[in-house]
Amino acid sequence: MKLDFGGAAEDYARYHPDFPVEYYRRLAVLGVGLAGQRVADLGTGTGSVARAFADLGCDVWAVDPSEPLLREARRIDRQRDVRNRYVLGRAERTGLPGGFFDVVVAARCWHLLDRQEAAAEARRILAPGGSLVIGHFDRVRPSPSGVLEATQTLVERFNPEWRENPAVELGHGAGLYPSWTLDVADVGFVDIETFSFDVAVGYSHDGWCGRTRSSAGVGAALPPQRVRELEADLRRLLAERFPQDPLFVRHRAFAVSCRAP
Numbered sequence: 001m002k003l004d005f006g007g008a009a010e011d012y013a014r015y016h017p018d019f020p021v022e023y024y025r026r027l028a029v030l031g032v033g034l035a036g037q038r039v040a041d042l043g044t045g046t047g048s049v050a051r052a053f054a055d056l057g058c059d060v061w062a063v064d065p066s067e068p069l070l071r072e073a074r075r076i077d078r079q080r081d082v083r084n085r086y087v088l089g090r091a092e093r094t095g096l097p098g099g100f101f102d103v104v105v106a107a108r109c110w111h112l113l114d115r116q117e118a119a120a121e122a123r124r125i126l127a128p129g130g131s132l133v134i135g136h137f138d139r140v141r142p143s144p145s146g147v148l149e150a151t152q153t154l155v156e157r158f159n160p161e162w163r164e165n166p167a168v169e170l171g172h173g174a175g176l177y178p179s180w181t182l183d184v185a186d187v188g189f190v191d192i193e194t195f196s197f198d199v200a201v202g203y204s205h206d207g208w209c210g211r212t213r214s215s216a217g218v219g220a221a222l223p224p225q226r227v228r229e230l231e232a233d234l235r236r237l238l239a240e241r242f243p244q245d246p247l248f249v250r251h252r253a254f255a256v257s258c259r260a261p
Helices: 008-017 021-029 048-055 067-080 115-125 148-158 160-164 168-172 179-185 205-213 225-242
Strands: 038-042 059-064 085-088 101-108 127-139 189-205 245-261
Touching: 021 127, 021 148, 021 189, 038 048, 048 059, 048 067, 048 101, 059 067, 059 160, 059 168, 067 085, 085 168, 101 115, 101 245, 115 127, 115 179, 127 179, 127 205, 148 160, 148 245, 179 189, 179 245, 189 205, 205 225, 205 245
Parallel strands: 038 059, 038 101, 059 085, 101 127
Antiparallel strands: 127 245, 189 245
8 A cells, every 4th residue: 555644744743642751761761862962763754753852952864755744844843943954765765874873763654664674774874882763652452432443443444455554553453563673683783672651642533533634544545535534424423422522542652772783
């Protein structure tokens, strides 16, 4: 399935929740996100993780293959007086200088990449001893309200291909990805560690519709008319079965951390 997040750039920036502060605290214990570090953010999207590292005092280069997403990232940066460098390119072939970075991060995108190529590219651009962090933060089952499961059923009705897509389990499963440790081990990374923790994220009905619109199986995969039809059905579903506001949905933060030899 071909995915294009460009048309959902504004929704993506507005409705995808940021990684919790605790995520960056745990990375700091691992020596990641320290002031002055040179950081490459692969698959930056609308730049939320890049801005978080900039706020920590890091010097950030951020890469994404979607110009609309990068335009949205630059727009938000201007509003917040952030000065990151954005590069149009693929995580698997960034064009960034080799051996230059202290940290490479790939957040909420690893499942969409050629993982072996992306891991090899991360090692190429890292300085010896530099850190790679692969992170994910998304909804996981079971959700306290049940709205996640009902919404997923609706999405699969509008987009049957999504039922067979491996990202479905990524976005709505256990939220733990041990195979990613093999991706980095296979290209020579060492000192591999993982961590995870859960948080409950609250969504208004508008927020949940926006989060659904901007998801890979909807806004990045369906034509605009089908997205509008799906949203109309989703709003009816929320009104009938989930009138509470906000809706609380379990999210899991997960990370693989490792070091270039």
